[in-house]
Amino acid sequence: MEINHTEFKRCDVVKVSGRVDSATAPRLAEKLNEIMDAGRYRIVLDLQDLDFISSAGLRVLIGAQKSCKRYNRGEVVLANVQPNILSALDLAGFTPFFKIFDDTVSAVGNF
Amino acid sequence: MEINHTEFKRCDVVKVSGRVDSATAPRLAEKLNEIMDAGRYRIVLDLQDLDFISSAGLRVLIGAQKSCKRYNRGEVVLANVQPNILSALDLAGFTPFFKIFDDTVSAVGNF
Amino acid sequence: MPTFVFPGKYESLAKIAELVQIATREFGLDSCAAYGVETAVDEACSNIIEHAYGGENKGEIEFSYEITANSLIITLRDQGKKFKPKKIEKPKTNVPLKHRSDHGLGLYFIHQWMDEVYYDNREGYNILTLIKHKGAMS
Amino acid sequence: MPTFVFPGKYESLAKIAELVQIATREFGLDSCAAYGVETAVDEACSNIIEHAYGGENKGEIEFSYEITANSLIITLRDQGKKFKPKKIEKPKTNVPLKHRSDHGLGLYFIHQWMDEVYYDNREGYNILTLIKHKGAMS
Numbered sequence: 001m002e003i004n005h006t007e008f009k010r011c012d013v014v015k016v017s018g019r020v021d022s023a024t025a026p027r028l029a030e031k032l033n034e035i036m037d038a039g040r041y042r043i044v045l046d047l048q049d050l051d052f053i054s055s056a057g058l059r060v061l062i063g064a065q066k067s068c069k070r071y072n073r074g075e076v077v078l079a080n081v082q083p084n085i086l087s088a089l090d091l092a093g094f095t096p097f098f099k100i101f102d103d104t105v106s107a108v109g110n111f
Numbered sequence: 112m113e114i115n116h117t118e119f120k121r122c123d124v125v126k127v128s129g130r131v132d133s134a135t136a137p138r139l140a141e142k143l144n145e146i147m148d149a150g151r152y153r154i155v156l157d158l159q160d161l162d163f164i165s166s167a168g169l170r171v172l173i174g175a176q177k178s179c180k181r182y183n184r185g186e187v188v189l190a191n192v193q194p195n196i197l198s199a200l201d202l203a204g205f206t207p208f209f210k211i212f213d214d215t216v217s218a219v220g221n222f
Numbered sequence: 223m224p225t226f227v228f229p230g231k232y233e234s235l236a237k238i239a240e241l242v243q244i245a246t247r248e249f250g251l252d253s254c255a256a257y258g259v260e261t262a263v264d265e266a267c268s269n270i271i272e273h274a275y276g277g278e279n280k281g282e283i284e285f286s287y288e289i290t291a292n293s294l295i296i297t298l299r300d301q302g303k304k305f306k307p308k309k310i311e312k313p314k315t316n317v318p319l320k321h322r323s324d325h326g327l328g329l330y331f332i333h334q335w336m337d338e339v340y341y342d343n344r345e346g347y348n349i350l351t352l353i354k355h356k357g358a359m360s
Numbered sequence: 361m362p363t364f365v366f367p368g369k370y371e372s373l374a375k376i377a378e379l380v381q382i383a384t385r386e387f388g389l390d391s392c393a394a395y396g397v398e399t400a401v402d403e404a405c406s407n408i409i410e411h412a413y414g415g416e417n418k419g420e421i422e423f424s425y426e427i428t429a430n431s432l433i434i435t436l437r438d439q440g441k442k443f444k445p446k447k448i449e450k451p452k453t454n455v456p457l458k459h460r461s462d463h464g465l466g467l468y469f470i471h472q473w474m475d476e477v478y479y480d481n482r483e484g485y486n487i488l489t490l491i492k493h494k495g496a497m498s
C-alpha cells in the first residue's frame with residue numbers, strides 16, 4: 001500500500017494505492033487520523049490505483065466517515081472507484097454512506 | 112474548438128480543446144461571459160487538449176482575467192498548460208497574470 | 223496439489239494473495255470472480271491470525287489449491303482455536319451510519335464470494351475448504 | 361511552389377494552419393518551431409482579414425510555400441489596404457494587469473517566431489514573406 005496525501009484549501013486528497021488488508025489498514029487509519037487531528041474533515045479518497053481492500057480496510061473507511069460526519073464538520077468522499085472495489089463496498093452495504101465521484105476533480109469541486 | 116464546462120461548488124472548470132483563433136475565440140469569450148454573468152468568477156481553464164491559441168485567444172484570456180479579478184471577486188487560473196501554449200503565453204508576457212497548475216485537481220483545490 | 227506454509231502474520235496476506243491470483247488465473251476466472259476469491263482467502267487468513275491464533279506469530283497457515291474440470295478448491299489449515307460457525311449472519315445494512323457496526327463482514331464476504339464453504343476440525347487442525355465453480359454467478 | 365487561395369474569412373485560418381503543418385513537417389521543424397510558424401501565419405492572415413480587408417469576405421488570401429536546403433519560405437498575398445509597418449514595438453509587458461493592453465501582439469508574434477519578415481506592395485498586392493531557417497533558435 002502506498003499513500004499520497006495532498007492538502008488543498010478546502011479539502012485533502014488521499015490517494016491510496018495497492019493493497020489495503022489487515023497488514024496495511026492500520027497505516028491508512030493512522031494517516032486519516034492525522035488529517036482529522038489537524039482539524040481537517042473534508043477528505044477525498046482517490047482509489048484509482050487501489051487493487052484490493054479487505055473488510056479491515058473497509059472498517060477504516062467507515063470509521064473515518066463516522067468521525068468526519070460528526071457535528072456536520074465534513075465528509076469522506078470517494079473518487080475513481082474501480083469495479084472490484086465497488087462490488088466490495090456494495091456487498092458490505094457501504095455504498096449508501098459515501099458520495100462516489102467519477103474523478104478527483106469532481107470530488108474536490110464538491111467541497 | 113470544443114468547450115466543456117463543469118460547474119462545481121466553488122469554481123467552474125472550462126476545458127478548451129482544439130484551436131482558439133480569430134474564428135473560434137468569440138465563442139470562448141461568450142462562454143466565459145456567460146459564466147461571469149451568472150456571478151461566478153472563479154474559473155479554471157483546463158488547457159490539456161488545447162492545440163493552438165492565437166493572440167485573439169490570448170486576448171479572451173486576459174479579458175476574462177481582468178473581469179474576474181475586479182473587486183477581488185475571483186480569478187482565472189490555468190491547468191495542464193502544454194509547452195507550446197506556455198511559450199505563447201510567455202512571449203505575450205501574460206504568464207505573470209495567471210496562476211498555472213500542473214493538473215486540474217490542484218487548480219480546483221486552490222479555490 | 224501444491225501446499226504452501228506461511229507464518230501466521232499479516233505480512234503473509236499479500237504473499238498468499240499472489241498465490242490466489244496464480245490459482246484463479248490458472249483456473250480461468252474473470253477479474254471480478256478472481257477478486258472475490260482473493261477477498262475470501264484474505265478474510266479467512268486474517269481471521270485465523272486474529273481469532274484462531276489470537277494474534278500474530280502464534281502459528282502457521284497452510285495454503286493449498288487444486289483445480290478440477292469445474293472447480294477451484296482452496297484449503298486453509300491452522301492449529302489455532304477450534305472454529306466452526308453455526309450460522310452466517312448477513313450484516314445489518316439497513317441502519318444509519320452511526321449505528322452501523324463495522325465488524326462481522328469477514329465471514330459474510332467468504333460465504334458471498336465462494337460457492338461452497340466447509341469447516342472441519344481434524345487432528346488438531348482447523349480445515350477450511352473454499353470452492354469456486356466455473357461460470358457460476360458471483 | 362504550390363499556391364493555395366482561400367476566402368478571406370476566419371474559417372479559413374484552420375485550413376491554412378493544416379497547410380502550414382504539412383510544410384513545417386516536410387521542412388523538418390521541431391514541435392515548438394512549427395508551432396511558432398503556425399502562429400505567425402495565423403496572425404498575419406487574421407490581420408489581412410481584419411485590417412487589410414477591414415472585415416470578412418472582402419477578398420482572398422493567397423498562401424504559398426517553398427522549401428530550400430536551409431529555409432522554409434512562406435508567402436501571403438492579399439489585395440487589401442496597402443500595409444508596410446515601420447517599426448515593430450515590443451508590447452509593454454512591465455505593466456499591471458489592468459493597464460495591460462491586449463492588442464498589438466500579432467505583429468510582435470510574427471517577428472518573434474520567424475527569422476526573416478519582408479513586407480512588399482506590388483501590382484495591387486500586399487506581399488508578406490515569412491522565412492524560417494533550419495536549426496535557428498526560436
Ligand SMILES: Nc1ncnc2c1ncn2[C@@H]1O[C@H](COP(=O)(O)OP(=O)(O)O)[C@@H](O)[C@H]1O
Nearest residue numbers: 269270273274303305324325326327328329330
Ligand atoms: N478462524 C476463526 N477462529 C475463531 N473464531 C473466528 C474465526 N473466524 C471468525 N471467528 C469469529 O467470528 C466472528 C465474526 O468474524 P468476521 O465475520 O470475520 O468479523 P470480524 O473478524 O470483523 O469480527 C469473529 O468476531 C470471531 O469471533
Ligand SMILES: Nc1ncnc2c1ncn2[C@@H]1O[C@H](COP(=O)(O)OP(=O)(O)O)[C@@H](O)[C@H]1O
Nearest residue numbers: 407408411412441443462463464465466467468
Ligand atoms: N495586414 C495589415 N493591414 C493593415 N494594417 C495592419 C495589418 N497588420 C497589422 N496592421 C496594423 O497594425 C496594428 C497592430 O497589429 P497587431 O500587432 O496584429 O495587433 P492587433 O491586430 O491586435 O491590433 C493593427 O492594429 C493595424 O492597425
